[in-house]
Structures are given as C-alpha cells and as structure tokens.
Amino acid sequence: MSEANFKTENINTWITELNTEAKAAISVDCVIFGYEDNQLKVLLIECNMPPFEGKLSLLGDLVKSNENLDEAAARILKARTGLNNVYLEQVRAFGDPGRHPLGRVISMSYVSLIKIQDYEVLDIDQKRLKWFPVDQVEEMAFDHAKILNVTLNWLQDRIKERPIGFELLPKKFTLIQLQNLYEIILNVKLDKRNFRRKLSSLGVLKDIGESQKDVAHRPAKLYSFAENRSEQKNGLSSLINF
Amino acid sequence: MSEANFKTENINTWITELNTEAKAAISVDCVIFGYEDNQLKVLLIECNMPPFEGKLSLLGDLVKSNENLDEAAARILKARTGLNNVYLEQVRAFGDPGRHPLGRVISMSYVSLIKIQDYEVLDIDQKRLKWFPVDQVEEMAFDHAKILNVTLNWLQDRIKERPIGFELLPKKFTLIQLQNLYEIILNVKLDKRNFRRKLSSLGVLKDIGESQKDVAHRPAKLYSFAENRSEQKNGLSSLINF
DNA sequence: CTTAGATAGTGTAAATATGACAAAAAGTAG
C-alpha cells in the first residue's frame, strides 16, 4: 500500500493533508493570441521576478479565493487588454514541482483569441507589455515556453475543427485575410478557390455587401462571421492540401 | 487596477500571496473507463466523506509535493487497477470555489482507457470499488458528475479523431466488437461494410490469423492494433453515418 | 450426414467532396 494513500478517504486524514504538504498556489496563465501584419502574435510581458528578470512571461496571476478558474482568466484578460466577452478557453494544467522558483504553483493555461484592433493598451507597467510574433519569441520565464508551445499546438488542432479563426480578425474581413490567417497559423499553403468553396459550404460567412476602400486595385468584398451551426460535419480539416 | 492584482509581478507580494489566501489543495481525479458486456463503464468508489457518504466518487487523491500531475494520475491508476502503461491523459482542471466541502481543492481530471480484462481487483476498501455503466451512474459526490460528463464528452470527441478505441478492447478483438464499441460510445449506428473499409484504410488493424473459439456460429477473425501512423489524415470522423 | 440456425464477411453503384488548375473582372494610377 505504499503506492497510494488511501487514507485520503478518511476524513481526518483529508483534513490534515489538505492543510499541510498538499497545498499549492494556483495561478492562471493566459496565452493571448492576436493577428496583425500577417503574423500570429502573442501578448507577453517582461518578467521582473528573479531569476527570470528580463525574460518574457505569459500574462498570469494567482487565482483568488472566491474565484473560479474561468473567472480568473477573464479577469486577467480584461485587465491586460480591456476586453470582455472574447474567446477564452482552458487548455490544460501545468503542475511540475519546481516549475516556479518560489514554491509549488499549479497553473492552468487559457487561450484567448482577440481582434487585435479592439485591444486597448492597458500597459500600466510601463511598456513591459508587448505583442510578439509567436515564431520570434526568445527565452521565456518559468515553463512558459512549454505552455506557449502546447497552447499553440492546441490552437492549430482546434482551428482545423472549429470555425474560430474569425476571432482573430476584424469584424469585417476579406476572404484573403482569412486564408492568410489559416496559412500562417497552420503553416501551410492553401488553394484560393478550394478554400472559398469549403468555407461557403460551411455556411458561416456572411457577405455584408461592402468592399474594401482605399486600395489601389480591385477592392475585395467584406464578410462577417455568422454563427450557423449547420454543417460542421467535417470541420475545416480539408481546407488543407499539402 | 482593482480588476487585477499586478503586484504579483513584485516578488515580495508574490511570496506573501503564495503563502496566504491563494493556496489550495491539488488533487487528481481519474475517470477510468472500461468496456464490458457491450457497455462503457467507469470505475467508481463509494464515498465516505461527509456530506457525500454513500454517493459515488471518481478515483482521486491529493498530489504529493514531489510529484507532477501525470505522475499522480499514474499512481492512482496503478493503485486502483494494478495497471501501468495504459492510456492516460489529462482532460482539464476543475477549480470552482466550493467544489469541495473541506476547502479549496483544484482537481485535474485524467481519462484512462483500460482493457477491463487486465484489471486486477485491488479493492482494499472492501467492495466499495465497482464498475458502473456510464449511463447508469446515479448521484455522485462533489462535482464528480460534472467531471464525468465533461470527460465523457471529451472521449467522444477524441475517439472520432484518434484510434484509441482499441485501448478498451482485449489485445485480440473482432471487428464487430470494435464496431459495437464505437456505436456505444458515440451513440450512433454504423454500417458494417463502411466501417470496415474505413478502418482498413487507416492501416491500424493487424490480422493475426486467429479466430474466435467456442461460438455456436461462424467464428470471427481476430485482429490486433498495429500502431501505424501513416494515414491519419481524416481521423475516424467519417466512420459515422446517421 | 443433413439441415437449420446464427453470425461473419464481402462488392458495387450513385452521390458527394476533394484537388489541381487559369482566365476574366474590377478597381486605381498615370
């Protein structure tokens, strides 16, 4: 019986354990993605905690005692971007002992997708907060490089299955913008005509009858995202042809 | 500034917070699935902690201070089933305040798929441990009904994308068994010929040249799972025709 | 040995989805 401590089904031992060795701090780290200049970017802050001074860090905070995990993530997101009601979802928990130099901290990573244009600079920490292209992020604090990596892989999987790419674009976007977004996030080259055919069969695009302005060529039509859960049968997997 | 506590980037406040309100107990709850008698079953234990005495509970334990989350899950699984090296994956974290009557406990749910025939009864707690068909689980302790529900949905999504159904069957199985498994987990009716064609195109089935014994009819051929990551392009989604 | 009973195993044709591919249309700038 050294393998597992079944005393934990005894209430007194539970109480004891709950108050001693098993306690840890709980945090949430938000991986906030944006899309700008044909690049997938992530919002990071310069860390000032030893031994990671100067390294980049995800936006995280401890979870408050009266708060659930989703609420904590929403609070962090709101505080950093000023945004409410944006795409926000838990990815998974990271809890290696030793992942935090000050003690045991279990962190839930959340992914958020925001329309970068809607983002208000709330950089109360004097310029320590910046968008970084995901493929140009150098060293990170804690295990945040791993968290970012896992979360990015998660996003790549998810965007193939569900129509969430829109969350990263302005409310009105062109089909080329949308295609570029997919090409960049998935690191593939897509066929324009096939991409459009697939998308229109999904029925989530709404032609809003407007066009681009101020471009020195034929303006592209603008679309918006119409939630329309009709034909999600095959997801978007087949957008991809290598 | 009332929205988020940015003092957490100050090391002294971090240390303070890490040692006061933000601490919580960390646990892992394993949702251990098995498949038997044409039913998807989950291994549960009768809870003896007030106020949930007599209710059913997932198999969980506190995470030890020197242990990471995956290790904790593997330990619990080993202790309860005697099994090592089986399918085990983190699903997500549950951390509502108040989810545990004795204080704040953050729990990571893990899903495990086991070949129920390999399971050794390690019921040191006198018969409180039992397999329950997932659709016949009545009241559960804590928020375990929610955890079970989320995890089951996760399994249903995942089994459509990756060839993990095998994990629930004996090493040698028939195609009909495999089809039944999918039908029951996904709650759909599948076409025998289409199911087989799709599966053989995936290239993960190995005909082991044996057949069923002791059946009063034509015996079915036995197959085993051959890890063969060739053609996972479309997953198994198209197994399904409604 | 024959037959009945039970379940396993197999093929094909029609519809749909995919992948590869290029020319015409719509605007701006000079």
Place this chain on the structure above:
DNA sequence: CTACTTTTTGTCATATTTACACTATCTAAG
C-alpha cells in the same frame, strides 16, 4: 484609355462517402 494590381470565379479528374443484401462459415440438433 492603358497599364497595373488584386479579386473573383468554374471545371474536370479523382477520391471518398454512402446506401444497400447476399453468400460463407461455423455449431448444434436431428
């Protein structure tokens, strides 16, 4: 009105999916 840039659109060959029913193989009973 011409040159330039970028958007938009269709078709055909191939692959995949769906719908559908009969034959093969074994045991058991007579």
